[in-house]
Amino acid sequence: MKSKNDRLLFVLTAVCAVLILVALYLALEGAPVANLKSETGRFAQRIIYFHIATAWVGFLAFFVTFAAGVAYLRTQARKWDIVALSSAEIGTVFMLGVLVSGSIWAKPAWGVWWVWDERLTISLVQFLIYAGYLMLRSSVEDPSRRARFAAVYGIVAFISVPINFVAIRLWRTQHPLIFGTERGGLSPNMMFAFFFCLATFTLWYGTLMWHRIRLERLHDDVEQLKQRLM
Amino acid sequence: MSYLRKVLAIVWKDLVAELRTKEMFSAMFVFAVLVVVIFNFAFDLRVSGERVRQVAPGALWVAFAFAGVLGLNRAFVLEQDRGCLEGLLLAPVDHTAIYFGKMLSTFIFMLVVEALTLPVFTAFFGINLFDLRLVLVVFLGTLGFAGVGTVLSAMTAQTRAREVLLPILLLPVATPVLIAAVKATAGILDGLPMSDLRLWLELLLAFDVIFPAVAFMTFDYVVKE
Numbered sequence A: 001m002k003s004k005n006d007r008l009l010f011v012l013t014a015v016c017a018v019l020i021l022v023a024l025y026l027a028l029e030g031a032p033v034a035n036l037k038s039e040t041g042r043f044a045q046r047i048i049y050f051h052i053a054t055a056w057v058g059f060l061a062f063f064v065t066f067a068a069g070v071a072y073l074r075t076q077a078r079k080w081d082i083v084a085l086s087s088a089e090i091g092t093v094f095m096l097g098v099l100v101s102g103s104i105w106a107k108p109a110w111g112v113w114w115v116w117d118e119r120l121t122i123s124l125v126q127f128l129i130y131a132g133y134l135m136l137r138s139s140v141e142d143p144s145r146r147a148r149f150a151a152v153y154g155i156v157a158f159i160s161v162p163i164n165f166v167a168i169r170l171w172r173t174q175h176p177l178i179f180g181t182e183r184g185g186l187s188p189n190m191m192f193a194f195f196f197c198l199a200t201f202t203l204w205y206g207t208l209m210w211h212r213i214r215l216e217r218l219h220d221d222v223e224q225l226k227q228r229l230m
Numbered sequence B: 001m002s003y004l005r006k007v008l009a010i011v012w013k014d015l016v017a018e019l020r021t022k023e024m025f026s027a028m029f030v031f032a033v034l035v036v037v038i039f040n041f042a043f044d045l046r047v048s049g050e051r052v053r054q055v056a057p058g059a060l061w062v063a064f065a066f067a068g069v070l071g072l073n074r075a076f077v078l079e080q081d082r083g084c085l086e087g088l089l090l091a092p093v094d095h096t097a098i099y100f101g102k103m104l105s106t107f108i109f110m111l112v113v114e115a116l117t118l119p120v121f122t123a124f125f126g127i128n129l130f131d132l133r134l135v136l137v138v139f140l141g142t143l144g145f146a147g148v149g150t151v152l153s154a155m156t157a158q159t160r161a162r163e164v165l166l167p168i169l170l171l172p173v174a175t176p177v178l179i180a181a182v183k184a185t186a187g188i189l190d191g192l193p194m195s196d197l198r199l200w201l202e203l204l205l206a207f208d209v210i211f212p213a214v215a216f217m218t219f220d221y222v223v224k225e
Helices: A002-030 A039-075 A078-110 A118-138 A143-173 A188-229 B003-021 B023-042 B050-081 B084-090 B095-125 B132-156 B162-173 B175-189 B194-223
Strands: none
Touching (some): A002 A039, A002 A188, A039 A143, A039 A188, A078 A118, A078 A143, A118 B162, A143 B132, A143 B194, B003 B095, B023 B050, B095 B132, B132 B175, B162 B175, B175 B194
């Protein structure tokens, strides 16, 4: 039973690897050249396919952490805590990816690594919340207490996201827009590459979740075996 | 005993304990003044005249927020040290009454410290902060800060990292409070009409309602063994 699941996971991982290579091709070569004036701009624009897909996974992962937190508080079942933990860890990495890829794009497009734009700011705050979540977890030893605290923080943090979003949006619109937005709209061919990347990254997230949950289960098994020996 | 009486009993207990030691008041106040002083060093000579008005709201709310973190840290650590929290939990009261009691007492401590800091700030930064509308902003901002801070403080008091962890958990969640409070304060300093500030006040109000409600629903899980 277990080995069959493992084989499935292996296949899924391989499929993901292939899909990511295809997505990389689509993003760098396959998608049409953007209608932008500068040459660097046209190159830099190609980051959008991976950048937005990464951001999507980052926020999706955060939602999963929240939902698993609610489920944990209702059922007190260990499996939900594992889901919340796995999702938060993966989300942190993706959120960091969003910040880094956004900065890499901002340099040629805007001339600076960072501006306090609403989307940048909310991503940064989101990343810091994730960091806090993981630090909270590592700071509590008792497993059931750790799970409860993490669930509560996951809920509080998730509810703060829309309020944060409103606050940051209002905060930014009070200022004149220094940098023009790149709301050019995507052509149909670009749309295909865009949604392909989105779907690939979502599948990738699912695969990573599976890996991480499996790892945590194995960790639990080892702990139990240790207990039995001692 | 009604719910409100129970809440007030906890507030009363905290106030009496504080009035006897004055530990927290003095620490929070001195710290807030230090933040103001350090901001004066940090801005030294580079910011003067009209530009002081531009940085003042930020400096003021950083002082309030940091002093608030200091106070919130003590709120539950104090209860833990002598096993007082167990006593409170054993008392025949709804656990959420403990949350509201602790939240209100932290709120009161913060307000007192802020009321003392404002004149100091006015003197050091050379701008007049005496405005009734500012009282409203401080009131709403502090309530939001205490509302979400109390539930997080109850958690961090039971962790290994304790004091270190609270600001890390609290500050990103409380960014809407800081943004709205700073913006509203800046608006008041710039002499904007009340209608321009309404948006920020509404945001603070929303925060003040939503987070105590979330805490009300989850607090039980934070304190139960």
